[in-house]
Amino acid sequence: MKLTHTICPSCSVGCGINLITQKQEAVGTYPYKRYPINEGKSCKKGRECYGMITEEKRLLNPHIKKTSLVGSNWDESLNLAVSKIKSYEPEEIGIIGSGNCTNEECEILKKFATSLGAENIGYPAGNFPNFDFETGNLNDVENSQFILITGNVLKEYPLIGRKIILAKENGAEIITIDYPQKTTTGMISDQYIQTESIRQFLDDEAEKIQTKLNESSLILVSKLDNKEELEEFHQMAAKSNSKIIPIMKECNSRGAMNILPPLSEDELKTMINGMNLLYIVGDDLASQLGETLKKVDFLITQSTTLNQTALLSDVVFPSACWVEKTGSFTNITGNTQKVQQILPPPGEAMDDATIIMKIAEKMEIDL
Amino acid sequence: MDSNYLLARAKDEDLLKKGECGGAVSSIFQYLLDSNLVDGVLNLSHGEDIYDGVPTLIEDSKDLVQTCGSLHCAPTMFGDLIRKYLQDMNLAVAVKPCDAMAIKELEKRHQIDSDKIYKVGLNCGGTVLPITALKMIELFYEVDPDDVVKEEIDKGKFIIELADGSHKSIEIDELEEKGYGRRVNCQRCELMIPRNADIACGNWGAEPGWTFIEIVTEKGREIVENAHKNGYLEVKTPPEKLVNIREKIEGVMIKMARKFQNKYLEEEYPSLENWDEYWNRCIECYACRDVCPLCYCRECDLEREYYSDSGETAPDPLTFQGVRLSHMSFSCVNCGQCEDVCPMEIPVARIYHRMQKKYREQTGFIAGMSEELPPLFSPEKE
Numbered sequence: 001m002k003l004t005h006t007i008c009p010s011c012s013v014g015c016g017i018n019l020i021t022q023k024q025e026a027v028g029t030y031p032y033k034r035y036p037i038n039e040g041k042s043c044k045k046g047r048e049c050y051g052m053i054t055e056e057k058r059l060l061n062p063h064i065k066k067t068s069l070v071g072s073n074w075d076e077s078l079n080l081a082v083s084k085i086k087s088y089e090p091e092e093i094g095i096i097g098s099g100n101c102t103n104e105e106c107e108i109l110k111k112f113a114t115s116l117g118a119e120n121i122g123y124p125a126g127n128f129p130n131f132d133f134e135t136g137n138l139n140d141v142e143n144s145q146f147i148l149i150t151g152n153v154l155k156e157y158p159l160i161g162r163k164i165i166l167a168k169e170n171g172a173e174i175i176t177i178d179y180p181q182k183t184t185t186g187m188i189s190d191q192y193i194q195t196e197s198i199r200q201f202l203d204d205e206a207e208k209i210q211t212k213l214n215e216s217s218l219i220l221v222s223k224l225d226n227k228e229e230l231e232e233f234h235q236m237a238a239k240s241n242s243k244i245i246p247i248m249k250e251c252n253s254r255g256a257m258n259i260l261p262p263l264s265e266d267e268l269k270t271m272i273n274g275m276n277l278l279y280i281v282g283d284d285l286a287s288q289l290g291e292t293l294k295k296v297d298f299l300i301t302q303s304t305t306l307n308q309t310a311l312l313s314d315v316v317f318p319s320a321c322w323v324e325k326t327g328s329f330t331n332i333t334g335n336t337q338k339v340q341q342i343l344p345p346p347g348e349a350m351d352d353a354t355i356i357m358k359i360a361e362k363m364e365i366d367l
Numbered sequence: 368m369d370s371n372y373l374l375a376r377a378k379d380e381d382l383l384k385k386g387e388c389g390g391a392v393s394s395i396f397q398y399l400l401d402s403n404l405v406d407g408v409l410n411l412s413h414g415e416d417i418y419d420g421v422p423t424l425i426e427d428s429k430d431l432v433q434t435c436g437s438l439h440c441a442p443t444m445f446g447d448l449i450r451k452y453l454q455d456m457n458l459a460v461a462v463k464p465c466d467a468m469a470i471k472e473l474e475k476r477h478q479i480d481s482d483k484i485y486k487v488g489l490n491c492g493g494t495v496l497p498i499t500a501l502k503m504i505e506l507f508y509e510v511d512p513d514d515v516v517k518e519e520i521d522k523g524k525f526i527i528e529l530a531d532g533s534h535k536s537i538e539i540d541e542l543e544e545k546g547y548g549r550r551v552n553c554q555r556c557e558l559m560i561p562r563n564a565d566i567a568c569g570n571w572g573a574e575p576g577w578t579f580i581e582i583v584t585e586k587g588r589e590i591v592e593n594a595h596k597n598g599y600l601e602v603k604t605p606p607e608k609l610v611n612i613r614e615k616i617e618g619v620m621i622k623m624a625r626k627f628q629n630k631y632l633e634e635e636y637p638s639l640e641n642w643d644e645y646w647n648r649c650i651e652c653y654a655c656r657d658v659c660p661l662c663y664c665r666e667c668d669l670e671r672e673y674y675s676d677s678g679e680t681a682p683d684p685l686t687f688q689g690v691r692l693s694h695m696s697f698s699c700v701n702c703g704q705c706e707d708v709c710p711m712e713i714p715v716a717r718i719y720h721r722m723q724k725k726y727r728e729q730t731g732f733i734a735g736m737s738e739e740l741p742p743l744f745s746p747e748k749e
Contacts (some may be wrong), residue, residue, distance in 0.1 A: 001424045001452045005414065018421070022452055031658065031708050033442060034419035034497040041710045044652045152679065155650050158710040165648055165712050182680050188648055 003030055004342045007329055009052065009100065009251045009322040010045040013159045014331030017042055019050060019323055019342055026050040026323070026343060037138060037331075043158040052321050053343065057305040059318035060347025069311060074348065074358070081315045082362040084277060084298045090117035094275035094296075096268070097123040097260050098282035099250025102327025103336065105352045106252070106259040108367060109281055112356050115365045120271050124283055125262030127224040128248045133234055136218055136243030137333045142166045144243070145216040148209060149176045150198060150233075151223030152183035157247055160220065160332075161185070175209065177201045178223065198225045202232050213240035222247035227264060247332050251322075255330030265289070272296060281352055282319065284309045302355050318349035325351035372610050374577040375591070375602045385435040388570045391578035391600060392461060392487055393431050395566075398594035399459045399485060400428040409453065409460040410434035411441055417518060418497040422448055434461075439520050442494040442550055444704050446470050446660030450478045459485040463494070464558040468700035468735020469660035471563050475740050478663060485590060488561030488583070490569025492520050492620060493553030496707070503547040508535050520549075521570070552703025552716050555631055557624040559617055563736055566591060572605060572613025579605060579613060632721045637714065646684035648711040655705035655715050656691060661698050668694070688718075696722035697743055700735035 003018040016035025020028040029047050033040030062077035063069045085093065095113045097106050106123075113121045141147065141163035154161035161184075168174055168188065176189040177198065186192035195201045213219075219242055221233050230246055237244040248254060256262070263271065268285070269292050272278060276297040286293050286308035293299060293312050301313040310316045322329075324345040330336045345351065350358075360367045376389025379397060386393040396408045412423040412433040420441020425431055445460055446469030462470065467488055473479040495503070501512045508527055517528040525548065526536040542548035560567045565587030566580050573579035582588045594600040637645065656662050656669065668690055699719035706716040727733050732741045 001448070003421050003423070005421075020448075020452065027452060030422065030448070031704075033707065034414065034416075036498060036501075038710075039496065039498045041708050042654065043650070043710055044654070047654065047657060154648065154711070155679065158650055158652060161650065162710045162712060169712070184648065184650055184680050187680055188644075 001027075004340075005032055005035075006323055006342060007251070007337050007339050008042065008046040008049055009329070010043070010049050011157055012099075012248050012251055012253050012332045013037065013157055014251065014329060014335060014337055015042055015046055015159050017046060017049065021343060024343060026053040038159045038162075041159060041162060046159075052304065053323060055305050057307070058346055059303060059306055059310065059316060059349060061318060062348070063306075063310070063313075063316040063318075065314045069306075069313070069316065077315050077317065078358055078362055081300050081317075082359060084300070084314070085116070085279070085359070085363065088277045088298075090119070092276040093118045094120040094271055094278045096121070096263075096278065096280045096283060096285060097256060099123055099125065099248065099253035099256045100322075101256060101282045101352060102252060102322075102325070102339070103255040103259065103330060104327045105281070105356070106256050108353045108356050110259055111367050112360055112365065115360070115367065116363075120275060122261040122263035122267070122271065123256050124268055124285065124288075125253065125257065125264065126249060127226050127229075127264060128246060128253070128257075128262060129227040129230055130257050130262050131230060131234070131246065133238075133244070135333055136245045137335075138163055140218055140243045141220070141245070142170070143216075144172050144218040146173045146212055146214070146242075147175070147218050147220060148213070148236075149174065149185060149189070149220045149222070150201075151178060151221075151247075152185045153220055153222050153247065154185040154188065155183065156222060160245075160247065164188075164220075173212075175212075198223065198229050202229060206232070206236060210236055210240065213237070213242045215241040217242035219244040220247060221245070245332055251331070252329040254332055254334060255328070255336065258330070268292075280309060280313075281356070286312050302352050304349070317355045318345075318347065319355060320345035320349055320351040324349070325353075327353075370604055371582045372605055373580050373582075373591070373602050374573060374605045374609075375580050375595075375600050376577050378599055378601055381432055382435065383576075385432055387435065387437045388568075388573055388578040389576045390435065391580065392489070392568050393435055394599045395487060395590055395594045396425070396431055396434075396459055396461075397428045398597055398599040399590065400425070400431070401599075402593075402597065404590075405457045405459045405485060407453065407456050407458050408434070409445055409449065409458060411438055411443060411461070413438070416513070417515060418500050418512070424453070436517070437489070437519075439493075439518055439525075440495045440497045440500040442496060442553075442703070442707060444469060444658070444660050444702055446473055446479075446702075447658075447663075449473075449484070450660070450663065454479065454483075457483050459487060462486050462488050462561060462564050463491040464488070464556065464561040464563070465491075465700055465702040465735075467561040467564040468558065469702060471735050472661050472698055472700065473663075475738075476661075476663075476744075485586065486561075486564035488564030488567040490560050490567060490571055491553075491556075492559055493549035493556065495525070495547075495549055499547055499550075503542060507537055507542060507545075507547070510535065550703055550707070551627075551631055551714075552701050552706065552720070554627040555624055555720060556701055557621045557628070558736070559620045559624075571616045572609040572611075574605075574609070577603075579609070628720075628724070631717060632724065636717065636721065642684075642718075645711075645713045646688060647681050648713060649681045649684075649687065650711060651678070651682045651687065652710060654708045654710060655713075658704040658708045659695060660702065660704065661700070662691075662695055688715075692718065692722065695719065697726045697730075697732065697741045698734045699723040
């Protein structure tokens with residue numbers, strides 16, 4: 001039995017956890033109380049994140065589609081992928097990364113796309129746009145006198161939720177905006193603005209709230225209906241010298257954003273519809289865009305598990321989990337944290353960067 | 368070795384130098400590993416610094432030196448680690464009183480095999496949460512926590528040692544009045560000398576460079592005697608005066624703990640309105656259940672369909688906390704892990720400790736100490 005520090009890959013907060021391994025297998029997690037972000041506290045997803053490693057559907061070797069998806073080897077699958085990539089024009093090729101990829105993987109994927117001349121590249125970012133304004137840090141949450149929240153932060157990002165609770169215990173006023181159903185965050189707030197849409201709040205009530213904002217306030221944006229709304233919240237913060245933290249979903253959403261273009265669901269759909277070959281690294285896109293993906297001629301996927309996207313693919317490369325590789329994640333407050341390899345990837349799986357390089361090598365692209 | 372009390376120190380030079388109080392505990396582990404009486408030793412080692420205690424399994428006595436020295440900023444729990452991962456092993460484990468209490472309850476419930484485990488107890492005056500320690504050292508000691516090479520709790524003070532050998536100390540009372548210092552569970556804990564382990568070791572009543580050992584069980588006597596006979600341990604009998612000093616320290620600490628119990632469980636106990644507010648924050652993440660060393664049913668009642676809620680709002684306290692409380696409160700050993708890991712800062716352990724105290728008053732059952740199972744224990748677990 002061995003305990004090793006790592007960063008939780010479950011969301012964008014970047015909590016520390018201890019991974020318990022036994023005979024080179026992940027068996028559990030243990031509180032990491034020395035870690036400043038979460039002080040040993042983790043949510044359920046965090047405590048159970050080792051399940052990603054031991055998941056039954058882990059891919060152990062490459063697969064290719066014959067009549068159905070069948071096991072293959074690296075040579076055959078790489079040759080097939082490469083010959084297909086070569087057979088399309090760069091304009092017909094779409095490349096999609098993920099907020100779960102490390103910064104280093106995003107970089108190398110971007111390089112690959114550039115070398116290939118493929119301009120259709122991005123990663124699924126939900127309703128969050130790219131932004132470069134300065135964000136607050138987690139201590140700012142705790143020390144704020146007034147916090148404006150969109151979404152159910154307590155439930156979805158509990159370790160930021162904790163900072164909201166600490167602020168509340170220090171006397172901060174909390175206002176939450178969310179859709180009409182009750183949420184834990186709404187219930188602990190001093191005021192719960194239940195709205196049909198974020199737009200409706202911005203149009204009808206933002207002005208009133210603006211008067212409450214000052215330099216000891218903070219805006220936490222975890223829910224948006226579309227990209228443009230973030231800038232409006234940013235303007236609210238800028239006008240009042242408040243701090244702001246947009247809360248994106250994945251463990252490296254903020255890092256990926258600096259390297260790859262963030263794409264909303266609609267943008268993804270539009271992009272994919274124009275493509276004949278799609279190369280997806282690390283994202284289970286089919287879970288939200290299954291029908292759109294079916295229209296693509298040829299689909300190449302890098303995935304840790306046999307998920308819906310893998311099942312739709314023509315070539316699937318088995319990839320490594322976060323503790324099976326080395327790299328870094330940038331959390332919501334812009335803090336870049338290293339992750340070290342603790343375990344070897346299972347079977348013939350390899351880390352995403354290595355797979356990208358293998359493809360590049362076969363294509364005689366120098367990365 | 369007729370007495371139950373003795374002073375001991377390592378024969379091994381490295382352990383003598385690097386171990387706490389002459390390295391007697393490390394030497395006993397060395398003896399147990401070398402003579403193949405155990406396959407492994409579970410102890411703490413330094414992770415990135417002195418505030419980072421990492422549970423570490425040592426299987427070769429040469430590696431014991433990693434675990435030398437005491438850490439007061441490591442509120443860890445070993446009970447569930449042993450139950451989940453080390454059951455098959457003959458094991459020696461360094462236990463704080465709360466670890467020993469959890470292990471004892473698990474032994475009674477047949478979750479840990481008492482024949483396979485040596486419990487080397489460490490006296491404990493309480494632990495400090497690592498991040499609290501960092502903040503406290505910056506704020507009150509005005510020292511960069513990275514410059515601290517060692518910390519110690521002695522004579523009511525939290526003492527830090529800097530690289531240049533200088534010391535700074537502040538009364539724990541003063542720190543705790545300001546919300547720092549030891550965890551509140553530790554403040555309330557009245558078991559400082561783990562007489563529920565095989566031996567209890569510490570520096571109270573010890574001469575400098577020696578460990579004071581109290582032998583509790585026959586098994587404990589055997590390992591100390593044999594470690595001595597086989598040349599691992601140097602021992603001598605402590606003078607009466609030292610035994611009395613130790614007893615006096617313990618008495619003072621217990622008195623203090625009772626004062627804190629009164630403060631946290633009676634005088635400043637949260638009102639019903641406060642509890643409503645606390646339960647309203649609950650995100651039903653099960654952290655309290657999962658970390659509880661004594662909560663191990665494979666099928667948990669809390670996850671039964673008829674108790675389940677929508678998930679978007681806090682669960683009904685009656686069917687969530689209420690059910691857990693009715694299952695676990697009488698067994699609570701006040702280790703405080705539930706409170707440590709609660710992301711919503713709910714002071715969970717207060718209600719459990721309070722209930723166990725009431726239960727104790729009514730039934731005489733003391734969780735972690737009594738030999739029998741609690742009177743309301745249902746064996747239909749799993």
